[in-house]
Amino acid sequence: MELYIYSAGIVSGAGSNTTDDFLKDAPVYNTGKLLAAEPDYTGYIPPMQLRRMSKAVRMGIAASKVAMQHAGIEKPDAISIGTAMGCLQDTEVFLNKMTEQDEQMLTPTAFIQSTHNTVGGQIALLAGCYGHNLTYVHRGHSFEHALINAQLYLNQHPGEKILAGGIDELTDNSLSVMQQCGMYMNAETPAESILASKNKGALAGEGAGFFITGSDPAPNALVIKDIVLFNTHKEAEAIEKVTAFLNHNNLSAADIDLVAEGIDGDSHTASFYKNLNSSVFANNSIAAFKHLSGEYGTASSFALGLLLQMVQNKNIPSFVMLNERPGKLKNLVIINHYLHYYSCWYIQAV
Amino acid sequence: MAQSAYIVNTGIITAIGNDTAACLQSLLNGRSGVGKAEYLRTFWKDELPVAEIKLSNEGLAAITGVPDTWPRTALLSAVAAKEAWAPFAERTTGLRTGFFSANTVGGMDLTEDIYKEIKNKLPYDFNKVANHECGAITELVAAHFGINDFVTTISTACSSSANSIMMAAQMIEAGMLDIAIAGGADSLSRFTLNGFNTLMILDKQPCQPFDNNRRGLNLGEGAGYIVLMSERAMQQCGATAACKLSGYANANDAYHQTASSPDGTGNKLAMGNAMKQAGLQPADIDYINLHGTGTANNDSSEGKAIEILFEGKIPKASSTKAYTGHTLGAAAGVEAVFSVLSIKNGIAYPNLRWQTQMEDVSWKPVTELETGLDIKYVLSNSFGFGGNCSSLVFSKC
Structure with missing residues (x-):
């Protein structure tokens, strides 16, 4: 493997790299779930579109735009994304209405945005990117598979730039299900003791990390x-x-x-x-x-x-x-x- | 390209048959699998026909001996993967094997039964949600067959399993794997049926792809896999190849989240690039297995893209979705099996229920079964939500 990473766009529980103070200060919290500290989306997503976007979609689009900006490119040649859980929020909106309303009087918006490739599709749509576009959904290896795919693509298309990203969002119900199975912790825990925690279960999290990648060496990559x-x-x-x-x-x-x-x-x-x-x-x-x-x-x-x-x-x-x-x-x-x-x-x- | 990815076997289950031979028989006999749902418990069962596999979860599980508590998509995947894999399972010592399976629905068929309880914080059976993720489906099946050199799950809506076949071929060509089982699976669920229903693209009658009076699609369920091998793996496994995957391309329509662009921009890119990679001209293609869902939008875009790309010399082409319904994440896997069968048996399938010429497309699909053909090159199309468009080229060996 020889995959160059030129730039990143990050939205995370520790903030996002849209501003210069990203990772300047030690984290401060007392929680069992670390929700993404979302950036000001102005300048990244038009307000009319932002209103209709779930957290996964807006985090992903903002992160992809930051990565593109930092790399100085308008659009990538191809897109390769990993998401373990996909667009949970929209999936749940539709699932909730379907079960509450006994399959009656449903509207399509949430269903349309619930598919696992929504983020990849939206990025392509907004950037006008007609290239190769894939979404991997293989649990804890989803992002890694997206990078392997980027490498396979670049082997056949040397010199091109491919946007690769990982994205997952947390919802109240996904948190409660994963707490029940013991994967996520129930206890509120201060930031400074998380790494030495005696809790059963991990600190729940979410975020988007997108990268411009390619096959050519570059300084600072x-x-x-x-x-x-x-x-x-x-x-x-x-x-x-x-x-x-x-x-x-x-x-x-x-x-x-x-x-x-x-x-x-x-x-x-x-x-x-x-x-x-x-x-x-x-x-x-x-x-x-x-x-x-x-x-x-x-x-x-x-x-x-x-x-x-x-x-x-x-x-x-x-x-x-x-x-x-x-x-x-x-x-x-x-x-x-x-x-x-x-x-x-x-x-x-x- | 270092080496070719040869196709040595297939495995399939759809509403028209529980294995390759049964599906082929139905294709030859013009037997459609579209009808009333018996196992999918939905309000819409009398109104919306589906291409359902007429086996309970217990019945499906019994075929492979896996637990019947698995999501139905995993049960379908196991049946088709077993057929594809069984002849070689004991012969692969020292060879690296991958499982590339796509799906869109994951364990939703079980999750939707208990979602109210989860949301209202009432007691529920955790096992019903344990395999909700798409990746969990693939993991269950890969673990059952002991495949672990590379296992992945792709989800790009209706084009999903074309992309798993594409990646499998790339990894064999690059020498990263010797064998790959590639395709996808999807079961019916209330979630998908109601979702497509809100889009008003479901036909209340059996669908009529590429017909001027088409009304929409019928959802189906199933699983379809092809086994790809390097030459070295074929020698060791004693396998013979009917064809190889010679071209593949993935493009994005970048037009709308659910609709195709009027002139099929993404469709043209996918088909054109796949043929280019295979080193073929449009005139070389003998048969196109169309995406052909039966929606006004898809068939019109796909039809026009083919018209432009093939410039008045349209190959034999048909949609097999009037037989199987639209099996979503399984569709390209199912249709890859049909593409292989087309080459092997020299046949072009009829586009069932076709009656009226489309007004905005100048060509018509194959409407009667054609046999005794020399099919050398098949192009298979799969297009989906999110603008995802993929095409595969199968070449006779």
Whole structure:
């Protein structure tokens, strides 16, 4: 893999990169669900259209526009999106009316906007992008598959620019269902103790992370060298696979400047990272990101955005670090999980 | 392109048959699967015909031995995937296998039964919502068949499974996988039936694609997969190929969230680019399996796009949705199977129930079964909401 990441548009629980103060201050909250701090959409989405857009759609469109602006392009040649849950809000609006009104007197708007490819379709429509357009909906690997697709597309269309993004929104009912199954925490937890939380369940989250990607090197870009994906319910197997990922890329721990980890506030999954950090990455600088983004199926898109921001601004916020800051940011690794879906990323700053 | 992706087998279940042989027989006999819903519990069952598979969830589960508590889409997917995969399952040691499955409905058929309880914070059976996500459907089936080298789910509305076939071919061509089972599945649900009903594009009678008096589409359900292999995998598995996937393209119409542009901008791009990739001229195409939903808008856009692209030399073309209904996320998988069968058996399917020439399109579809043909190249179209347009080209080996 050799996928260059030129620019990002981020909407997240930690704010959005539409303003210069993004990631300037440590997060402050006391909650079990970290909703996106949405930006002022003026200038990104016409007000008439904004009124009709669900949160997923407006976050996605704003994030895509910011990414395009930062890359200095009007429209991408192609679009590749990942979303674990799709447009939940509109799905629920239609489902609610259908069940309450016994299939009578229904209107189409929410149904139209409930399809999983709504965000990709809307971006294409607003930008006039007639190119390749795909939406992946494979749970905790949705965004990663969108990037693999971007690479496959670029192999056949070198030199083109493809917009790749990850997006998921939280609703009251999705939160309650995932709390019931133990995936999301019930307790209100302060930001500073999320990463060492003793809670059962992760900090619920949502957000959009969109990127302009391509096949050509450019200054201040990141390049994704490899993404290894696996599913497992066994911690020991997960740690073995991380080691295999490093070996596959001829990476020793000493080569890695920073490891960004998907520690999510769930005491159960914390043990995987704890054991990883006391063995494989015992001498590495470790960062975390889900105390900023919350946990959701495409949270790795936030992690990628965070790394790009840090590299481009040459600034590592203290509140992302679990230990000492690294001296440089060259060889970067993301280790993420969502349920039993794991991803290991090898990224270099160009 | 390093290597070709050969198509060595198919698996399918639709309202016209529970496997490839049964579907082919129905296609040859002109037997449509459109009728009254017996298993879908909807207010509209007497008014809106559907192409439903006449098996209960228990009956479907029994075919593959999976739990009948799975969402119906997963049950359908397992039936078709089993037919496609069974001949090779024991021969793939050392080969990397992927499962590329599309769907649009996920576990909605179960979720919609308990949504009121979830919303009103009343007790409900968590198992009914546990597999709600589209990706969960694919995961259940991939795990059942022990496929884990690469597993993904695509959801681009009605074009979904064309895109899973496209990605599968790309990964085989790039040497990232040796074998791929690719296509999609979707079951009927009240959610989709009512959604399409609000758009006023459902036909209250059996649909008539590409007819001047067409009134809309009938929803269907099903699953369709093709097995793609590299040459090396074919040798190891002792498989033979009827055809290969020689072209694919995905484009966006960028016109409207649910409607196609009048002259089929996205349709033309998808068809044109797929033929270009296959190294073919429009005149080379022997048969087009149309998207042909039966809505006023789709058939008109698709018809015009074909008219422009094929410049007065329109190949044999027909929609098979009058047989199977519109199976949404499964449609391109189902029609990929029909495209393979067209090449293998030298047949062009009749566009059932066609009566009247469309006024705004100059050509007419195949209306009687044609057999004994030498079909070398088939183009299959799938267009959907969100402007998503995909076309595939199948070439005889």
